[in-house]
Amino acid sequence: xxxxxxxxxxxxxxxxxxxxxxxxxxxxxxxxxxxxxxxxxxxxxxxxxxxxxxxxxxxxxxxxxxxxxxxxxxxxxxxxxxxxxxxxxxxxxxxxxxxxxxxxxxxxxxxxxxxxxxxxxxxxxxxxxxxxxxxxxxxxxxxxxxxxxxxxxxxxxxxxxxxxxxxxxxxxxxxxxxxxxxxxxxxxxxxxxxxxxxxxxxxxxxxxxxxxxxxxxxxxxxxxxxxxxxxxxxxxxxxxxxxxxxxxxxxxxxxxxxxxxxxxxxxxxxxxxxxxxxxxxxxxxxxxxxxxxxxxxxxxxxxxxxxxxxxxxxxxxxxxxxxxxxxxxxxxxxxxxxxxxxxxxxxxxxxxxxxxxxxxxxxxxxxxxxxxxxxxxxxxxxxxxxxxx
Amino acid sequence: xxxxxxxxxxxxxxxxxxxxxxxxxxxxxxxxxxxxxxxxxxxxxxxxxxxxxxxxxxxxxxxxxxxxxxxxxxxxxxx
Numbered sequence: 001x002x003x004x005x006x007x008x009x010x011x012x013x014x015x016x017x018x019x020x021x022x023x024x025x026x027x028x029x030x031x032x033x034x035x036x037x038x039x040x041x042x043x044x045x046x047x048x049x050x051x052x053x054x055x056x057x058x059x060x061x062x063x064x065x066x067x068x069x070x071x072x073x074x075x076x077x078x079x080x081x082x083x084x085x086x087x088x089x090x091x092x093x094x095x096x097x098x099x100x101x102x103x104x105x106x107x108x109x110x111x112x113x114x115x116x117x118x119x120x121x122x123x124x125x126x127x128x129x130x131x132x133x134x135x136x137x138x139x140x141x142x143x144x145x146x147x148x149x150x151x152x153x154x155x156x157x158x159x160x161x162x163x164x165x166x167x168x169x170x171x172x173x174x175x176x177x178x179x180x181x182x183x184x185x186x187x188x189x190x191x192x193x194x195x196x197x198x199x200x201x202x203x204x205x206x207x208x209x210x211x212x213x214x215x216x217x218x219x220x221x222x223x224x225x226x227x228x229x230x231x232x233x234x235x236x237x238x239x240x241x242x243x244x245x246x247x248x249x250x251x252x253x254x255x256x257x258x259x260x261x262x263x264x265x266x267x268x269x270x271x272x273x274x275x276x277x278x279x280x281x282x283x284x285x286x287x288x289x290x291x292x293x294x295x296x297x298x299x300x301x302x303x304x305x306x307x308x309x310x311x312x313x314x315x316x317x318x319x320x321x322x323x324x325x326x327x328x329x330x331x332x333x334x335x336x337x338x339x340x341x342x343x344x345x346x347x348x349x350x351x352x353x354x355x356x357x358x359x360x361x362x363x364x365x366x367x368x369x370x371x372x373x374x375x376x377x378x379x380x381x382x383x384x385x386x387x388x389x
Numbered sequence: 390x391x392x393x394x395x396x397x398x399x400x401x402x403x404x405x406x407x408x409x410x411x412x413x414x415x416x417x418x419x420x421x422x423x424x425x426x427x428x429x430x431x432x433x434x435x436x437x438x439x440x441x442x443x444x445x446x447x448x449x450x451x452x453x454x455x456x457x458x459x460x461x462x463x464x465x466x467x468x
């Protein structure tokens with residue numbers, strides 16, 4: 001009888017781990033991906049939708065078309081995980097038994113966690129939000145634009161900085177830059193979570209007249225008077241407010257009693273086992289790991305989990321460990337980008353922004369569908385990982 | 390060490406910057422006035438980031454105690 005592996009979530013990590021297991025183990029495994037929509041979204045594209053550089057149609061595909069034929073897809077919502085019984089309860093009734101479980105349920109946007117956020121701000125962290133922001137930017141004729149972050153952790157840490165740089169360029173091209181101010185409200189005392197990247201970005205922001213307001217953790221939005229207030233006690237006026245909404249872990253993780261206060265899975269940083277659960281793994285945005293919530297993280301974690309499960313099925317000791325590898329592009333506007341490559345032991349040393357990294361990001365965006373979910377992108381493509389990592 | 394009763398302790402040792410500060414900000418968001426929060430951090434950046442944020446946000450830094458390879462920060466939520 002083949003080993004039963006259930007993967008909750010058909011995003012980048014869930015899809016990749018399912019395909020790798022099916023490819024490596026063949027008839028020794030039966031993998032089932034459980035996903036409530038059955039659609040796979042390429043979330044990095046939302047940024048470009050908001051700025052009118054891409055439409056939504058290339059950002060979503062049927063998950064079935066990305067999975068190997070041997071992998072089952074259940075378009076179902078998982079509502080409860082029972083680790084003792086090794087079952088997953090489904091919303092429409094019934095349950096799935098597993099020998100190994102991979103929880104790749106991602107992060108949820110919780111707009112209503114900040115009073116006034118839903119009514120008073122725009123965003124670019126979902127396709128719907130990005131499309132609304134795109135229309136608002138088209139209507140915008142100048143004024144005070146504030147970009148802020150309403151909770152940490154959040155997905156794709158470079159995205160707010162990327163948006164800030166790119167929207168400044170958008171205003172210049174639209175001819176409204178001289179009638180506008182662009183301000184990034186950072187929750188930290190610098191522009192970006194990673195210090196080396198901040199040192200690179202802040203002089204560019206200054207050069208372009210982008211203002212930086214530090215230690216501004218958004219607490220409330222007052223749409224009626226066009227102001228946003230911080231936990232630190234500051235209030236800023238805006239004409240257009242763009243916020244990253246607070247994120248939480250999946251409801252099924254919370255309801256199953258497996259999450260921490262934010263609904264994130266306590267996960268071993270090397271083995272990726274959920275704390276105290278030898279047969280359950282946490283993958284991608286769903287974990288509490290102190291590392292970027294990004295598709296790149298999930299991409300590098302998935303082969304580790306697939307390898308560890310394969311070893312356990314074969315009755316050998318798992319050897320592969322996750323070293324914290326992440327690789328992200330960071331758009332700096334004006335057709336340029338830089339790259340952040342790091343792991344647990346090696347902080348990033350981003351190169352000066354140039355057109356090459358911008359082109360690399362664009363090519364990656366286009367090639368994603370045919371490479372990453374299938375495991376066709378080499379894990380250590382030349383030039384993509386830090387030396388010695 | 391402080392004799393103040395600790396309401397919540399956050400062991401952020403091993404967590405890279407800005408994790409310890411963000412954990413503190415999360416605890417302040419969730420906490421009540423007069424809560425006393427302890428943060429243990431081995432990250433060098435915390436030694437400047439945490440006091441700077443506490444000062445900016447108007448809370449009270451009760452004490453900072455250096456230990457072997459990490460520091461204890463004790464903060465009182467004032468408002």
